[in-house]
Amino acid sequence: MKPGDEQPKLEDLLSNDGPSSAQPADPAQQELAAAVQRMIVNAGQESWDPSDKASLWNNIAGQLVPQHFRYRYLFVKVAAAILVLLAIGAWWLWPRQHSALVQFAQQHRPAENTTDTRLILGQNKSVVVQGKNSSLVYAGSGVTINANNTPIPAEEYNTLIVPYGRRSRVQLEDGTVVFLNAGSRLVYPATFKQHKREVYLEGEGFFDIAPNAAAPFYVYAYGVATEVLGTTFNVSAYPDDARQSVVLVSGSVRLHLQHGLFGKQTRELQPAEMGLLEDDALEVSHVNVNAYTAWKEGRLLNLHTPLKDILKKLTRYYNIKLDLDSLQPGLETFSGDLDLDENLENVLDIICAANSLRYERQGKGFVLKEKD
Amino acid sequence: MNDVSTAANNILWESIINGDQEAYRELYELFAEMLYRYGLRYIQDTATIKDCIQDLFTDLYHYRRNLSPKVNIRYYLLRSFRRKIHTAVKKTVTLNRAMEVEDFFSITYEPDKETQIIAAEQQQQMLRILAEELNALPARQKELLFLKFNCSLSYEEVAGIMKISVPTCRTLAYRAFRQLRTNMEKIPVLPLLVLLMHWLSQKNN
Numbered sequence: 001m002k003p004g005d006e007q008p009k010l011e012d013l014l015s016n017d018g019p020s021s022a023q024p025a026d027p028a029q030q031e032l033a034a035a036v037q038r039m040i041v042n043a044g045q046e047s048w049d050p051s052d053k054a055s056l057w058n059n060i061a062g063q064l065v066p067q068h069f070r071y072r073y074l075f076v077k078v079a080a081a082i083l084v085l086l087a088i089g090a091w092w093l094w095p096r097q098h099s100a101l102v103q104f105a106q107q108h109r110p111a112e113n114t115t116d117t118r119l120i121l122g123q124n125k126s127v128v129v130q131g132k133n134s135s136l137v138y139a140g141s142g143v144t145i146n147a148n149n150t151p152i153p154a155e156e157y158n159t160l161i162v163p164y165g166r167r168s169r170v171q172l173e174d175g176t177v178v179f180l181n182a183g184s185r186l187v188y189p190a191t192f193k194q195h196k197r198e199v200y201l202e203g204e205g206f207f208d209i210a211p212n213a214a215a216p217f218y219v220y221a222y223g224v225a226t227e228v229l230g231t232t233f234n235v236s237a238y239p240d241d242a243r244q245s246v247v248l249v250s251g252s253v254r255l256h257l258q259h260g261l262f263g264k265q266t267r268e269l270q271p272a273e274m275g276l277l278e279d280d281a282l283e284v285s286h287v288n289v290n291a292y293t294a295w296k297e298g299r300l301l302n303l304h305t306p307l308k309d310i311l312k313k314l315t316r317y318y319n320i321k322l323d324l325d326s327l328q329p330g331l332e333t334f335s336g337d338l339d340l341d342e343n344l345e346n347v348l349d350i351i352c353a354a355n356s357l358r359y360e361r362q363g364k365g366f367v368l369k370e371k372d
Numbered sequence: 373m374n375d376v377s378t379a380a381n382n383i384l385w386e387s388i389i390n391g392d393q394e395a396y397r398e399l400y401e402l403f404a405e406m407l408y409r410y411g412l413r414y415i416q417d418t419a420t421i422k423d424c425i426q427d428l429f430t431d432l433y434h435y436r437r438n439l440s441p442k443v444n445i446r447y448y449l450l451r452s453f454r455r456k457i458h459t460a461v462k463k464t465v466t467l468n469r470a471m472e473v474e475d476f477f478s479i480t481y482e483p484d485k486e487t488q489i490i491a492a493e494q495q496q497q498m499l500r501i502l503a504e505e506l507n508a509l510p511a512r513q514k515e516l517l518f519l520k521f522n523c524s525l526s527y528e529e530v531a532g533i534m535k536i537s538v539p540t541c542r543t544l545a546y547r548a549f550r551q552l553r554t555n556m557e558k559i560p561v562l563p564l565l566v567l568l569m570h571w572l573s574q575k576n577n
Contacts, residue, residue: 039483039484039503039506042484044413048408053405056425057397057404059426063426063433
């Protein structure tokens with residue numbers, strides 16, 4: 001029954017039919033009306049055995065005394081509420097249990113610096129991978145290094161360490177191809193789980209993910225996890241960089257960020273967008289994707305890139321220390337396409353010519369200075 | 373049933389809030405039977421009804437500090453009790469989708485014996501038919517009649533207890549009598565209904 005239903009007034013009801021006055025018709029009718037009234041009023045007047053009623057009162061009276069157990073009960077309630085709050089708090093505050101792969105990656109950091117690219121199978125077995133631009137291909141349960149014909153058996157977890165001055169291309173078991181830039185570490189399983197493909201990255205990598213809708217691909221990197229829905233993109237997450245970036249070339253990816261204890265953020269990227277993570281803040285902008293992926297072809301594309309950032313990349317690429325000794329460090333920028341297959345001196349020549357700088361050898365490295 | 377005048381009502385309620393044992397006893401004497409009969413409208417198991425009454429009184433005592441100082445006691449008790457009874461009914465029966473707890477309200481109207489002895493045969497016949505018609509009313513209309521005429525509440529209070537608006541409540545009441553009228557067009561009861569309507573409107577508020 002809704003309030004909007006018709007609400008007939010008493011007068012309406014009465015005037016609808018014949019006699020409009022409320023005058024009693026005859027004594028017999030009056031009597032009958034009284035009988036109906038009694039019928040209504042007398043209905044549902046069951047009697048209650050007085051002794052039963054009295055005994056219920058006795059039960060009630062026994063409870064009508066100030067009882068402290070009520071407060072004890074209250075205490076239990078309060079305690080339960082606090083426990084629930086604590087549990088929720090703990091659930092929030094507890095360090096997120098990462099997947100077994102991430103735990104493995106974080107617990108087994110390479111001890112020594114290596115000058116060779118290394119493949120570490122499981123925890124201990126280390127294999128040197130020769131070549132400045134090495135390649136690994138996983139198939140079945142084995143891995144083929146640099147197109148050698150004899151695959152070596154892989155372990156559950158594999159770590160590929162690419163030092164400064166080296167790069168590597170690894171094709172994972174599912175067909176996904178990862179280009180690893182200098183100074184990077186990639187941890188991945190020999191065979192992926194059925195419903196989730198996960199890898200851990202430190203440094204920079206370009207990913208060409210083999211599409212598989214049933215098993216989303218996750219790249220866990222420093223400060224950002226990238227959920228991949230089948231696509232190509234670049235992740236730059238060097239622990240010693242102030243900024244981490246994910247640049248999407250094609251397809252779509254979803255970034256998962258964790259700010260401090262409570263902040264969780266997810267953001268989907270469109271092609272040609274870059275998610276830049278700096279000081280826990282994510283900024284998304286449109287970029288020229290070539291500038292961020294050219295390194296895998298041995299080139300460095302720059303567009304008003306701060307000189308010190310370029311030197312950092314070159315340091316990683318050539319594994320030679322480069323410093324900038326200038327009056328306004330950070331203000332100089334460089335735009336242009338650098339071919340990194342050239343030797344470093346040729347590259348430095350180009351940079352210095354564009355910025356009125358010169359460079360000189362200092363120990364094992366170089367330092368760039370203003371022209372006198 | 374003893375009716376408590378407004379002043380007496382307020383004094384009694386004040387003592388209830390103060391936790392006066394005697395006041396609780398008086399409250400029980402005044403209203404327990406009404407609650408018991410109201411409970412019987414919903415559930416035949418008297419143990420459950422008594423549990424609800426006991427709960428109502430002990431709750432009243434333990435939460436007396438939170439009670440509002442000015443209430444119509446009869447209204448307050450019926451409203452709280454109805455909630456408890458509804459909860460109890462929900463626990464004991466599995467409601468199918470079309471049925472709500474309100475639909476469990478049941479009451480049987482019978483021509484009263486006193487009248488039957490003295491009334492003419494034609495009137496007796498008419499009373500039986502009227503009783504049948506009253507019994508055929510929907511549960512909600514019966515509950516309304518019960519609360520209004522057996523528990524002596526105003527339309528506002530009935531509406532508050534049944535959780536419906538006051539206009540809806542009035543509509544429901546008139547509909548009950550109108551239904552009687554339309555179902556009984558064959559026999560000359562119209563003047564009778566005019567009388568009942570008169571009674572109904574006098575009992576308003």
